[in-house]
Amino acid sequence: MKSPINARLWRGRSLTARVAVSAIVAASVVGASVLGVSAASAKGKSAPLIVWIDTARVPYEKAYMAANPHANIKWVLYNGNENGTGVLQSKFALWNRTGWPSNAPDVMFDSQNYDAVQLGSAPYNDLLNLKSYVPAKVLKNFAGTSMKAGCTTPTGQVVCLRNDSAAEVLWVNQTLWNATLGSGTAIPTTWSQYLADGATLTKDFPGKGYLIGSVGDGFSIDDYFLWANECPLDQVIGKGKIEINPDSSNCTTIMNDIDQSGDLGKSLSDTSIFSLNEDDVVMAPGALWEGLDAFATGAKSTPPSTDMVAYPPLLATNGAKVTGDLGGGLWLVSKHSPNPKAAAALAQYMATSPNIQTPKVDAGLPQYVPDEASYVSSLSTVFGNPTETEATWKAAAAEVWDGWSPVPWSTDNVWASTDLAAITASSPATAASQLLPYAEALANQARLAGYTVKSPNSTVATGS
Amino acid sequence: MPGTTAVPPVRYPPVEGLRVEGRRRDRPPAGSSPVAGYLFVAFYVALLLCIGVAPAVYAIALALSTPGGVGFGHFVQTFNFFEFAPAFEHVFEFEGIWLASQTFFVVLLALLVHTLKRRVSSAFRFIFYLPGAMAGSASAIVWLFMFTPNTSPWAFILHGLGYQVLPNTVSPGNLPMIFAIMAFFTGAGGWIVIMYGALNNIPDELIEAAQIDGSSPLQTALRIKLPLIRKWVVYMLVLSFAAGSQLFVEPQILAVATNGEVPPQWSPNQLAYYLAFQQDNFNNAAAVSVDLLVIGLLVAVLLVWRGKLFSVD
Missing domain, CATH: 1.10.3720.10 (MetI-like)
Known part of the structure; x- marks a missing residue:
């Protein structure tokens, strides 16, 4: 059987025309391969440092170039590996097979907390161990356990520098709080008080749709509720070993509390925190940067941030003073950089210099403690109750629970693909009923990534 | 062969169940050379080998090469995921x-x-x-x-x-x-x-x-x-x-x-x-x-x- 396309295209054309068409096709194939070869030529000594940043880091680039106008740096924009898109993973995997090209990045900004440890461990092993390049006293000055939790591989290499803290606090719209629950009502300090306030808002203001947060995102339940309550669903306990225990009371208590409050789908919105009407949000657990992002100034339907006050993170159900973490960036240095010293120095500058780590170029609180004081005090006119907000920020940055380990899969995405549909359905499933499916899906991802799963729950442990 | 065209005489395209009178496709139309045909097919065959067959062969080789030599280890491992x-x-x-x-x-x-x-x-x-x-x-x-x-x-x-x-x-x-x-x-x-x-x-x-x-x-x-x-x-x-x-x-x-x-x-x-x-x-x-x-x-x-x-x- 003859293809109709071929017949129509070729029939009735002269031989010359056919040869011409074929020659064009052949020439473009050859041309493309020649270009590919010339791009891979060797890197000269005066070659610029290549730095990959995302669009939100462009102000960093401007600030750096203003302070060092003669720096020989080539800035390249990429998506910052956002939402686990795995740009670095795929490029590195290819380069590890084909050789690292001269235009590979020396320094990278990465918005995914868990990337550094994956890219710095086998089979990748592509990140520079910064222990020998960044002074120990600088490394010691990053807040709390942030370096241990996000930047240290199970074999003890330091493979990144933390950019900003993304610790979670309790954001309260003080104006709306006073108008609804009343200025005399105490701000909640525990999860059960917080959930009870949500029930009160639903009961006392029917039809108003006042909110105390959202469960409409992949990150809401696992980062706000589970991580912040020391729920062990993502705890690496050794090289290639992870513990996943959905039966722990650190997980079940908070989930049962959510169910008993009746807040799901009511004061806990099923719409993403970034899509709902921020004017209805009385309070919400959220990362530090959300104060300048979700609750930004000026825009319609967002409260001015002078209404917003950051209160300390809610105490975990087990009484621990810990919080979760959402976002925050990392600075990575390639092990394949021809100039590792300069590359590491640049990463250190970006993560620690007061020229960079100021509110003028950055939305987040620096994780580098010496920069925090001047950063926080410069915010005094931005938020309501600056004293409370400043104290909260400084404290929370050091309180992130380090038992939610960086792993080569996105726990947010696993929640999104496993449980989000059920919890946001018009008659939502109970939060407690989602713990086991979530843990099983996490365990399957762990096994796919070559981890051994330890769990007292046999379904999670065996995956059947 | 400049000047000559390869247009066959107009006829009904062959359709299942129908016999078309006269010669069918057993011989190239008069006046055309088989060399041109092979030449054009050669371009396609070359591309097919480069971007169709070679990657498939490479994939099969990759899939079969295990640390212990040739084997089905990777198939078994992926099957068990x-x-x-x-x-x-x-x-x-x-x-x-x-x-x-x-x-x-x-x-x-x-x-x-x-x-x-x-x-x-x-x-x-x-x-x-x-x-x-x-x-x-x-x-x-x-x-x-x-x-x-x-x-x-x-x-x-x-x-x-x-x-x-x-x-x-x-x-x-x-x-x-x-x-x-x-x-x-x-x-x-x-x-x-x-x-x-x-x-x-x-x-x-x-x-x-x-x-x-x-x-x-x-x-x-x-x-x-x-x-x-x-x-x-x-x-x-x-x-x-x-x-x-x-x-x-x-x-x-x-x-x-x-x-x-x-x-x-x-x-x-x-x-x-x-x-x-x-x-x-x-x-x-x-x-x-x-x-x-x-x-x-x-x-x-x-x-x-x-x-x-x-x-x-």
Whole structure:
């Protein structure tokens, strides 16, 4: 059987025309391969440092170039590996097979907390161990356990520098709080008080749709509720070993509390925190940067941030003073950089210099403690109750629970693909009923990534 | 041979069940040289070897090379991944919905359009083809709007089904149907045009003879036209099955757009991509790709054999 396309295209054309068409096709194939070869030529000594940043880091680039106008740096924009898109993973995997090209990045900004440890461990092993390049006293000055939790591989290499803290606090719209629950009502300090306030808002203001947060995102339940309550669903306990225990009371208590409050789908919105009407949000657990992002100034339907006050993170159900973490960036240095010293120095500058780590170029609180004081005090006119907000920020940055380990899969995405549909359905499933499916899906991802799963729950442990 | 053209004398294209008088294709048309034919085929063969056969051979070699020599270790390992079986289940469910609806509607619409006057039918073919102008990624974005209850023009249907927010629509159970809807509208229009072309290949004499014998339009469509385009339907199934089993772009884009509601290993092709580019394990990825190749080949051979695709008469 003859293809109709071929017949129509070729029939009735002269031989010359056919040869011409074929020659064009052949020439473009050859041309493309020649270009590919010339791009891979060797890197000269005066070659610029290549730095990959995302669009939100462009102000960093401007600030750096203003302070060092003669720096020989080539800035390249990429998506910052956002939402686990795995740009670095795929490029590195290819380069590890084909050789690292001269235009590979020396320094990278990465918005995914868990990337550094994956890219710095086998089979990748592509990140520079910064222990020998960044002074120990600088490394010691990053807040709390942030370096241990996000930047240290199970074999003890330091493979990144933390950019900003993304610790979670309790954001309260003080104006709306006073108008609804009343200025005399105490701000909640525990999860059960917080959930009870949500029930009160639903009961006392029917039809108003006042909110105390959202469960409409992949990150809401696992980062706000589970991580912040020391729920062990993502705890690496050794090289290639992870513990996943959905039966722990650190997980079940908070989930049962959510169910008993009746807040799901009511004061806990099923719409993403970034899509709902921020004017209805009385309070919400959220990362530090959300104060300048979700609750930004000026825009319609967002409260001015002078209404917003950051209160300390809610105490975990087990009484621990810990919080979760959402976002925050990392600075990575390639092990394949021809100039590792300069590359590491640049990463250190970006993560620690007061020229960079100021509110003028950055939305987040620096994780580098010496920069925090001047950063926080410069915010005094931005938020309501600056004293409370400043104290909260400084404290929370050091309180992130380090038992939610960086792993080569996105726990947010696993929640999104496993449980989000059920919890946001018009008659939502109970939060407690989602713990086991979530843990099983996490365990399957762990096994796919070559981890051994330890769990007292046999379904999670065996995956059947 | 400048100056000479290779236009064969006008004649009816060969159609199954019909004998065309005179010489068939056993000899090249007078005046043309076999060298030119080989030359043109050579270009295609060269490209096929470079970008079709060589990567497949490389994949098979990668999949079979284990630390201990040649073996099926990577096949066994990937087969035992929890994500392996669901990925194939997802794709087969998707293909079941998609291929059944595509075959039914494409044949039905092509037959209907073929009964219309030429000018009216070309307008319809154009309309059918329009959604196909948006290929994979673009259609995924457009459908994302259609499936989001707060933005969709079909919000009342989505609300009627109990979907209030996007996560409700793209719940795990709905995904095969969602991708089938996307694939149907992307591909059906093009196939209707091709089926219409096949129907045009049926000689007018044959249709007229049937009508003189008292065949109704419905009988003509089902008893005369349909059997004569059967090979084209099989051809559509072979190509569509292979394309569908390699489903990748749509779930990948939907995963990004919904911040992960579609798992990164939803389809076997995604699983292979994930293994290669998120875990740096090209051998396991190659094993999954070879599985896909084998399944695609088996189905193609079965359809070609049962559908007598390559038989001349």
